[in-house]
Amino acid sequence: MMKAFYIFKKDWESELRTRYAVNALAMFILVTISVILFSIGQEEISPYLAGGLLWVVIFFSAMSGLARAFVSEEERGTTMTLHLIASPTVVFSGKLIFNLLLVFLMNTVISVLFSILFSVFVIKNIPLFIIAFILGNIGIAVSSTIISAIISKANTKGTLYPVLSFPILLPLILILLELTKYSIDGNSIGSSYVEIGVLISYDVIMTSASYLFFDFIWKE
Amino acid sequence: MSSYLLKLESVTKVFGRRLVFENLSLDFPPGKVYGISGPNGSGKSTLSKIIAGIIAPTSGRALHSAGGKIIPAEKLHNHIGFVSPYLTLYDEFTALENIEHFSRIRGIVSDNERRGNLLNDLGIYSRRNDYVKAYSSGMKQRLKYVFALIHRPELILLDEPTSNLDSSGKDAVYKLIENEIKKSVVIIASNEDADLARCGEVIYLEEFKLKQNK
Numbered sequence: 001m002m003k004a005f006y007i008f009k010k011d012w013e014s015e016l017r018t019r020y021a022v023n024a025l026a027m028f029i030l031v032t033i034s035v036i037l038f039s040i041g042q043e044e045i046s047p048y049l050a051g052g053l054l055w056v057v058i059f060f061s062a063m064s065g066l067a068r069a070f071v072s073e074e075e076r077g078t079t080m081t082l083h084l085i086a087s088p089t090v091v092f093s094g095k096l097i098f099n100l101l102l103v104f105l106m107n108t109v110i111s112v113l114f115s116i117l118f119s120v121f122v123i124k125n126i127p128l129f130i131i132a133f134i135l136g137n138i139g140i141a142v143s144s145t146i147i148s149a150i151i152s153k154a155n156t157k158g159t160l161y162p163v164l165s166f167p168i169l170l171p172l173i174l175i176l177l178e179l180t181k182y183s184i185d186g187n188s189i190g191s192s193y194v195e196i197g198v199l200i201s202y203d204v205i206m207t208s209a210s211y212l213f214f215d216f217i218w219k220e
Numbered sequence: 221m222s223s224y225l226l227k228l229e230s231v232t233k234v235f236g237r238r239l240v241f242e243n244l245s246l247d248f249p250p251g252k253v254y255g256i257s258g259p260n261g262s263g264k265s266t267l268s269k270i271i272a273g274i275i276a277p278t279s280g281r282a283l284h285s286a287g288g289k290i291i292p293a294e295k296l297h298n299h300i301g302f303v304s305p306y307l308t309l310y311d312e313f314t315a316l317e318n319i320e321h322f323s324r325i326r327g328i329v330s331d332n333e334r335r336g337n338l339l340n341d342l343g344i345y346s347r348r349n350d351y352v353k354a355y356s357s358g359m360k361q362r363l364k365y366v367f368a369l370i371h372r373p374e375l376i377l378l379d380e381p382t383s384n385l386d387s388s389g390k391d392a393v394y395k396l397i398e399n400e401i402k403k404s405v406v407i408i409a410s411n412e413d414a415d416l417a418r419c420g421e422v423i424y425l426e427e428f429k430l431k432q433n434k
Contacts, residue, residue: 002327003324003325003326003327006321006324006325007325009321009324010310010321010325013313013317013321014310014312014313017312017313018312076308076310076311077306077308078308078309078310080274080306080307080308081307081308081309081310081322081367083272083273083274083297084272084274084297084300084302084307085297085322085325085326086297086325086326087294087295087297088294089294090325094325219273219274219275219276
């Protein structure tokens with residue numbers, strides 16, 4: 001676990017110096033939210049639509065920033081260096097920790113901006129939203145990390161990420177949209193057990209499958 | 221003397237429709253420097269990567285053992301030191317930061333004395349706090365030796381070991397090889413006569429037969 005932490009630490013220090021992912025994410029969030037605000041204009045939108053737009057922004061931001069985890073190593077030619085210093089499990093864990101931190105930071109910023117800029121976006125059951133937010137972020141981070149590992153080996157990295165992430169992230173986004181709607185309505189956590197169960201299952205399945213699959217992706 | 225043993229069992233590699241080599245079965249007992257030679261495209265680097273566990277062979281296997289015990293694939297990186305021109309270190313870190321990160325990720329305590337000695341032997345001690353992006357290609361090649369040797373590996377794989385190096389760099393590398401052979405198995409993949417002259421046994425990939433040099 002400590003070795004994975006040190007991979008994360010290397011990536012974090014590298015990110016602070018190169019700003020590969022943070023700049024891409026910040027610009028993307030700024031541009032997409034601005035475009036949404038301009039296109040809505042003075043129109044009144046429903047709280048459900050605001051909740052839907054929140055996850056749309058999160059989904060596309062994840063595409064622009066989280067894919068960097070392995071792609072940046074491949075572009076810099078340091079993938080082989082990682083091969084020579086750590087086992088596949090350690091590499092994947094380190095990259096996953098980095099993406100988890102990035103996705104939590106990114107989604108917190110997006111959620112705060114949404115609640116400031118969209119007055120209709122009012123969450124009545126905050127604990128339910130936080131549960132959905134945490135489980136959703138874990139799902140997005142795990143899925144993005146394994147997709148990043150797959151596309152880093154391909155020639156058409158840019159186009160492959162949306163193609164691969166859509167079917168993988170769609171079930172997650174659909175459940176998150178449902179839970180966001182419930183939390184806007186003020187439904188109790190007890191009445192959302194099924195959706196929370198599906199989210200937990202998604203996270204467990206994606207994490208297990210990613211660790212199993214990563215060995216094959218990592219070794220060409 | 222090292223107890224490390226490398227054994228290739230019927231190793232075959234195919235890229236698409238192109239057969240690189242087939243049924244390569246070889247033993248690399250300790251105590252010698254081994255050379256892998258052959259024309260461009262004969263598979264020297266591919267074989268080095270298969271031995272290092274970076275790529276998988278199409279069929280067959282590379283067995284590594286130390287002290288009579290087989291080394292599992294997920295722990296192989298702790299036993300191998302690898303240098304090649306296509307290996308890249310992190311440009312955004314200094315030489316010392318690179319080595320620190322690698323040592324921590326490998327889970328070893330950074331040995332300041334060994335680190336200092338290696339940097340000194342390779343003539344880059346005075347530039348240890350410079351960012352790698354400011355290094356010349358020859359200095360980067362020298363730093364790769366610190367990366368490859370800092371964890372005291374039992375198998376040292378050198379693919380084109382003197383690439384980008386000036387004469388003093390080459391001398392430093394040959395001296396290091398001489399020192400390391402006492403503790404490690406050393407394999408050199410090269411076409412340079414001066415590199416192969418250091419080898420006790422050379423494998424000519426295009427012929428698939430061993431030629432005794434000494």
